[in-house]
Amino acid sequence: MDSNPILEVTNLTQKFRSGDRTLTVLDHVDFSVDEGTICSIVGPSGSGKTTLIGLCAGLDRPTSGAVTLNGIDLGPLNEDERAEVRNQHVGFVFQTFQLVPTLTALENVMVPLELRGMKSAEVRHDAEELLDNVGLSDRLDHYPAQLSGGEQQRVAIARAFINKPNILFADEPTGNLDAETGKTIEQLLFDLNKASGTTLVLVTHDLSLAEQCQRIIRLKNGKIFKDEWVENPEVENIK
Amino acid sequence: MSSFFSKWSWKMAWRDARSNKKRLFVYISAIIIGVAAQVAITSFRDSLNNTINNQSKELLGADLEIETEQAPPDTLTAYFDTLGGEQATITEFPSMVLFPKTGNTRLSNIRALKGNFPFYGKLETIPAEAANNFQSDSTALVDQSLMTQFDIEVGDSIKVGQMTFAISGAITKVPGEAAAAAMIGPRVFIPASVLDSTNLIQSGSRIEYKQYFKFTDNRSMSPIETRIDSMEDGLGIDIDYETVEERREEIGEAVGNLGKFLNLVGFIALLLGGIGVASSIHVYINQKISTASVLRCFGASSNQTMSIFLIQAVVLGFIGALTGTILGIGIQYFLPGLVSDFLPVNVELTVSWLSIGLGLFTGTGVALVFALLPLLALRKASPLYALRTMTDSITSLLSNKTKVTIYVAVALTVMGYATLLTESWKVGGLFTAGMIVAFGLLLLVAKALMKLVRRFFPSHWQYVWRQGLANLYRPHNQTATLMLSLGLGMLLVSTLYFSQDMLMEELEFASRDDAPNLIFFDIQPDQNEGINQILRDNEAPILQNVPMVTMRLDSLRGRSTQAIDQDTANNVHDWALQREYRSTYRDSLTDSETLLKGEWIGTNPDTGRVPVSAAQEIARDLNLEVGDSLAFDVQGVPISAYVASVREVDFQRVQPNFFMLFPTGVLEPAPQIYVTVTRAPSEEVSATIQQAVVQEYPNVSAIDVSRILETINQFIDKISFAIQFMALFSIITGLIVLASSVATSRFQRIKESVLLRTLGASKKQIIKILSVEYLFLGILSALTGLILSVGATWLLGYFYFDITFTPNIWVIVIGTLVVTGLTILIGMFNSRSVYKKTPLEVLRSETI
């Protein structure tokens, strides 16, 4: 196991002002994730999980502290530079899917690569393959509104993998799904990780999912309450 | 900007637009009518200018016109001879005419013609040959509109002065003159050879002697002009000349002003459309925040995301502009019918490339400029909003500084364009300032009304009424936009209407029962008693019978008027220096006069200088103070005087009023004419009196007040129709903005309605809630526009026309009803999917 951290979070604090009250959502959070790891973040609702991985992916600026992604310190970068970093290295699956409603399933998946200036024709093959992998080969030209919740979630996962990210953040990828579909999605994530060696950071309420990971970070009241490594033969086998 | 041209942005713009095509077009449709108005008017103006340039010689009918106010002296006629070329003479003066067949009389503009005038263009008559033959036949040509009015036909006769002519033709067009000219002074052409026999050329009559020239050589006019200027000084008379170029400029300017005005009125429609676009795009972009944030999450730059929607705004703006341009070219063909009566030429309509370019450019520009705020705000949309939906409006992302900069930029664009249209910074600036004030006030009143609704919310009302009313101020409401666009349209149209109403009412006041309605002037002293007798015979009271003496001002405060005139730094008005004063003398003031300053002296004290009283208006224009000395030239006799008093004169009374009032004991021996004012008890008596006077004293002119009112009425009607036509564009735009705003907010309302239905609301309740919302929107915006227009008209009346305006309550009621009705109709039509589709259908499709 090489201990090359792909994500380093140091002293991360996030505060929100609402009215005259200041809310500390993240309070001096420190951790790092090694390349290739499957890591889960768990915690009660409102404990700051979404806020944390949002900061990790450079979607927001912290009140204080630093995030280093793939060796790049996000702090000094401006919005557009961080967007560039995400495009090159990061995949993201949102709690609420966040497909672009006016794009078809296929087009949604192609977006990250097309953003790099690649032609649709070059990207199309990869995107179709990914959608095939998630079992949606017959839904390519459907708009999000025409897909069920689970199908939308699968498109979102395909989209997160299209740029072959070094690290993938997934915010409760199974939170909105029934148990069976949830299982399929989980399997998908692990399979895709297995195939490309992508680092996975999963936020979840679902302890059974968390227990399949190598590491569980427990958040409570904005602090890391427990950070444990799990003996997980299945994952070890992958490595 | 590179991302604007990148393929990716265009691809995304297309992908995003393809499922929203209809909706996007609704957004942009608001500018179509405004662009159409601009294109139609600009193209029409262009055609008009071309016509005027192409027909410039026809406008004057000759190469040169030389005009004097007295028969040209021998030196001048000798000079005419040396000029050579072809010449024609017109002697023009006002006189009564009588149609023996019907007994109708009318003050007309008589023109005695000698020669082949017009040399360019044609005097058009029915039958056509009459224009060529009337001089040899010794017949008359009469304005067609006058003949129609009195039911006179070709072959009937007309009496002018002592002469009776057969009418050989009806005049349909005089080169260089608008048809409306006939309304003011109907034109009657007679041969010059019989002018003397009419016996109308007497001292005291206002006659213009016009000499027309046609030169076959392309000679320069400037030596002639110099020569005439020097002869004018030498002879001591006024000689005016006009060349083709001058006439062209003069008419071009007058016509240009009309065009500029119409262009500005049309521009308001475009601005309204801009506001519609701004609000629709704003809502649209607001709904695109999460899309933009997601794209940012996957690495799109802020410029790239903005470009997607910028491209949509530009492309759609262009499509809207193109549609409007095509429509405008069509509308152009209706414009001549509206204003042709005021034009001296028949416009040859052409499609002007300038107007097409302008239409495309401004349409796209307005769409872009008014979309700027939300578009720039979109650049600030953080990828964070993919995690957490944003609650505020997108524009809250912009700093106040950016917002102010954008507003200023928009105002400057508007001002720049208005300046371009009117070719004047001042007008452009005033227009922009006026629009800002109007917008500001509309917003203010709209906000105040909404506040009142909230404050005094009728919480005991039925649920559907409360819900509908509350829709006005709930999130994502379109209240302000609608109040602005409907209100401004309403403001525009009702101000026009109210002003017209106010003027008409004032005119009716002038024709009320006890007011004078018939005025005779140009009465020679020996005719005065005869006319008074005619009035007595017809039991018409002689309300005034005053002598009038014409004079000119010779010097002012010891300086000759000529010297003052040449002094560029003088503080008096030229017209007041040079005009002919018609003064009267009496020993007392009338009840329409009030002394303001100084002392009224009724009889000349014979101390050398005559104490005169100056009317307030002339005192202001001549900068007169009590005590200032004046010297008059009373038809050759010098009289020195001083300003003994300044008095206020109610010039709105129908009666002769005088700038300079003399005391008795000075002017009695001077040559004078009389003016008599009476009130004929009925139209028939008025006609009888006029006939009798014209028969016996053909040189006396009569002004029939009711006829004048009729003419003014017609005039105002025609002009206001043209203006209202342009204002109509604003109303239509207002309605389109209404439709598009409804369509825009529908996406909001539809979900609420569906939720309500899921919770058990019936179709009927949903419809009721929506109609209550549109009912209040309609009422509130109509009232806002009306309240402001009452204010505007009142100000206009107070400062401009000196009339106190009292609004007609029925106009307000009917205006409100019409606008409200339309609002409900359009609102319900656009919301029909809310109550037609099943909830599930809506919930699925409207997630886009």
Ligand SMILES: Nc1ncnc2c1ncn2[C@@H]1O[C@H](COP(=O)(O)OP(=O)(O)OP(=O)(O)O)[C@@H](O)[C@H]1O
């Ligand atoms: N912009 C903001 N302004 C104010 N408070 C915020 C903001 N963003 C997040 N919060 C607060 O921060 C806390 C953490 O939010 P976060 O979404 O990270 O929780 P979470 O752990 O993802 O919860 P869940 O499991 O329910 O998704 C919440 O209490 C939330 O109200």
Ligand SMILES: [Mg+2]
């Ligand atoms: Mg969360």
